[in-house]
Amino acid sequence: MKEILARYIPERAIDMAFDLVVKCNVHLKIVNERVTRHGDYRKMPDGRHQITVNASLNKYRFLITLVHEIAHLIAFEKYGRYIKPHGIEWKKTFQQLMLPYIHPEVFPSKLLPVLAKHFKNPRASSDTDEKLSLALKQYDPKSDKNYIFELPLGSTFRLYNGQIFKKGNKKVKRYECVELNTGRIYLFNPNAEVELLN
Incomplete structure (x- = not known):
C-alpha cells in the first residue's frame, strides 16, 4: 500500500x-x-x-x-x-x-x-x-480547460458531456449560462472547468 x-x-x-x-x-x-x-x-x-x-x-x-x-x-x-x-x-x-x-x-x-x-x-x-x-x-498537468470566471462574457464553451453553453452574467456567486441547444439557463460555479470554443 x-x-x-x-x-x-x-x-x-x-x-x-x-x-x-x-x-x-x-x-x-x-x-x-x-x-x-x-x-x-x-x-x-x-x-x-x-x-x-x-x-x-x-x-x-x-x-x-x-x-x-x-x-x-x-x-x-x-x-x-x-x-x-x-x-x-x-x-x-x-x-x-x-x-x-x-x-x-x-x-x-x-x-x-x-x-x-x-x-x-x-x-x-x-x-x-x-x-x-x-x-x-497550478500543480495540475497542462490542459485545454479554462475556469468559467476566466472566460469573456458571451463566449461559448463545451462541457465534458458535449453540451454547449453561452456564458452570461454573474448572479451572486454563480454564472448564468444558456445551453444553446435547449435555451435553458444553468448556474455554474466560477471555477467549473470547461473547454472554450469562442
Whole structure:
C-alpha cells in the first residue's frame, strides 16, 4: 500500500496517510477520473470501508481528497450515520485530520496560507473554494480547460458531456449560462472547468 500511495501523494505524507488508512481499515480504490467528484466514501454491505479517489488528481489534491473521505468515515463512526455529510462534525474531524499535513515538508510554502484559510471552515469540496481551487490547479498537468470566471462574457464553451453553453452574467456567486441547444439557463460555479470554443 505504501508503494501505491507513493505514486499519488507527497513523499513526506506517505507514512501518516498509510497509518490512517490502516487504522481506519480502509479499502482504497484509485479509479479513472470522474468529472463530478474527486472521491467518495461508502460503507460496504460486509462492513468494510471503501474510499475511491481519482487517479488523475495532482498529489496535493489527492491527499486532501483522501483525508476528506476518511473524515467522513470517522465522523459517521463517532457521531452516527444521521449527521449531515458536510456538517459541523465532519468539518471538525476533517480539520483535526488535516492539521499534521499542513506543513512545509508536505505542501509547497505558497499553498500553506491558502490551506490554513480553507481549513478554518472547510467546504464540501475544495473546488467550491475559488482561491484553493486555483492554487491547487497550478500543480495540475497542462490542459485545454479554462475556469468559467476566466472566460469573456458571451463566449461559448463545451462541457465534458458535449453540451454547449453561452456564458452570461454573474448572479451572486454563480454564472448564468444558456445551453444553446435547449435555451435553458444553468448556474455554474466560477471555477467549473470547461473547454472554450469562442
